[in-house]
Amino acid sequence: MNFGRIRASSAAVSNQVLKDLAAACWPGVEILAERPLTGDAGTRSYVRLRLRGTQAPATALAMLFSADGSARAPEEGDGPPQSELPFVNMQRFLREHEVPVPEIYWVAESEGCLLLEDLGDLPLAQAAEKAEDSEREVLMKQAVSLLAKLATADSRAKSACFALEQTYGADAIARELQITATHGLGHAQGVGIRPAGADPELESALAALGKRLEKQPLGLMHRDYHAWNLHIDPTDQLRVIDFQDATRGPLLYDLASLLTDRDTDRFVNPELESDLLVYWHEEMGRCGQHPYPDGNELREAYFVAVAYRTLRVIGRFGVLALELEKPGYFERYAPRMAQQTMRALDNLGEEELADLLFQRSPIFS
Numbered sequence: 314m315n316f317g318r319i320r321a322s323s324a325a326v327s328n329q330v331l332k333d334l335a336a337a338c339w340p341g342v343e344i345l346a347e348r349p350l351t352g353d354a355g356t357r358s359y360v361r362l363r364l365r366g367t368q369a370p371a372t373a374l375a376m377l378f379s380a381d382g383s384a385r386a387p388e389e390g391d392g393p394p395q396s397e398l399p400f401v402n403m404q405r406f407l408r409e410h411e412v413p414v415p416e417i418y419w420v421a422e423s424e425g426c427l428l429l430e431d432l433g434d435l436p437l438a439q440a441a442e443k444a445e446d447s448e449r450e451v452l453m454k455q456a457v458s459l460l461a462k463l464a465t466a467d468s469r470a471k472s473a474c475f476a477l478e479q480t481y482g483a484d485a486i487a488r489e490l491q492i493t494a495t496h497g498l499g500h501a502q503g504v505g506i507r508p509a510g511a512d513p514e515l516e517s518a519l520a521a522l523g524k525r526l527e528k529q530p531l532g533l534m535h536r537d538y539h540a541w542n543l544h545i546d547p548t549d550q551l552r553v554i555d556f557q558d559a560t561r562g563p564l565l566y567d568l569a570s571l572l573t574d575r576d577t578d579r580f581v582n583p584e585l586e587s588d589l590l591v592y593w594h595e596e597m598g599r600c601g602q603h604p605y606p607d608g609n610e611l612r613e614a615y616f617v618a619v620a621y622r623t624l625r626v627i628g629r630f631g632v633l634a635l636e637l638e639k640p641g642y643f644e645r646y647a648p649r650m651a652q653q654t655m656r657a658l659d660n661l662g663e664e665e666l667a668d669l670l671f672q673r674s675p676i677f678s
Contacts, residue, residue, distance in 0.1 A: 338419040342366030380425030400557035438540035461596035464532040481562030496631030501674035534562030539574040565618035575646040619657035
């Protein structure tokens with residue numbers, strides 16, 4: 314999940330509007346059933362449409378979003394609106410670079426709706442958790458191969474892409490770590506939102522971690538490349554979703570997201586993680602890039618990305634709890650993310666930051 318836009322979703326489309334849009338896309342189509350899908354913490358919602366018509370697929374997804382123009386806003390909220398929906402722009406770019414994404418059937422921005430290809434109900438996370446070890450490795454390697462293709466697409470750009478016009482750099486990195494201190498640790502300690510500067514020792518240590526991430530090579534960054542945003546379609550092809558907030562950023566951030574998300578420890582153990590890190594290096598080479606020729610440097614950079622990304626997510630869970638009154642994400646997932654943080658810091662030999670976190674909240678035990 315991506316928490317860049319801190320606002321509640323106001324997406325809503327009437328049944329009649331869905332019927333009208335479906336009829337415009339597939340003349341003569343009938344909507345037999347509508348089923349809302351379980352949402353996440355984002356600002357979009359989805360409805361599965363069961364269809365009947367000679368030109369229509371059996372099912373399609375309606376992606377619903379606010380029609381107030383906010384869907385065109387840059388992810389970090391800075392700068393003027395984009396010239397088209399970022400989802401549409403990014404989908405076109407990824408298809409041009411052979412990254413498998415859902416087809417867009419119809420764009421109705423003024424109605425707050427896109428009609429999309431239905432990829433089914435099998436996320437990679439679910440498939441990997443149920444798979445035998447050998448099959449699980451194959452699935453995860455497929456995800457890593459796709460990631461390498463996505464990450465290097467910026468070097469092979471064939472057309473304009475909003476993601477390439479912005480960079481997840483020093484300012485964004487520092488801002489997210491500040492949110493970790495004010496909201497993540499504030500909520501973990503039960504004190505609410507802490508003012509910036511309230512814990513200078515911790516904030517200094519977090520900033521030092523951010524400086525290490527800033528130095529990493531850049532590539533195209535999905536921002537939310539985890540096993541719930543990769544779906545296995547009915548033809549058994551792995552497909553990428555939720556890519557609208559992509560940007561240029563640290564190359565290893567997405568790999569850290571894939572291998573150390575909120576529940577990844579159920580199907581990625583440290584041995585598989587190490588193998589997949591090596592495999593990522595090999596796949597990047599096949600895509601023409603060798604950002605980390607030294608294995609030790611690669612491993613260190615990876616765990617810097619893991620530590621940063623897990624702390625960022627803890628901060629954003631704090632935002633959900635303290636600003637949007639959604640504490641469930643923090644309660645359910647923050648302790649598991651904190652375990653990944655501490656494991657990464659241990660691999661880095663970062664005792665100072667680990668001790669500071671341990672002293673401030675039992676989730677870092």
